[in-house]
Amino acid sequence: SQKIEQNSEALNIQEGKTATLTCNYTNYSPAYLQWYRQDPGRGPVFLLLIRENEKEKRKERLKVTFDTTLKQSLFHITASQPADSATYLCALDRGGDMRFGAGTRLTVKP
């Protein structure tokens, strides 16, 4: 069956460090992968999309990689700030609809 796994439920890091979140998938061949941010009590907000033929995508302090051989995406936040504290979700294309991982709750401590 198709599975999406995000490396851990929670990740705590110190302000200024780089946060790295992992998204692994099995029995999928997605054309693209997306990352979303979700704050408590709110709907997810889109951050980045990376296509299967792209190795890396950047947006300000965010970087996403996509390795279709390893079936893995890495999401990096450089120079992290307490305001980056949130839950981050990866989502995989399924040819029209999306499937989401359970998310990783990131806490950045000052």
Add this chain to the structure above:
Amino acid sequence: DVKVTQSSRYLVKRTGEKVFLECVQDMDHENMFWYRQDPGLGLRLIYFSYDVKMKEKGDIPEGYSVSREKKERFSLILESASTNQTSMYLCASSYGGNEQFFGPGTRLTVL
């Protein structure tokens, strides 16, 4: 500013009641989605729609139905609410295979 709105932020219903959750988007998107979100389980797709009057089952459609009579509106119906349908319900819309725009969510409690 693009927007997806949901009819209620919080809702409390009794077991056996028929429940309607409404979602409206102002972006002229073809695709609309209903998810539920539970701790540790993430977002699970209930139903989605590619066009007016069209609907497709997601991963957990049992106990739910949907209606899309107009392009901008997608309704989720709980025919007979049960306590295991207590959850956060999120609506989203998208154009093609692009990013999804989410509403603020409805936290439904079934007593």
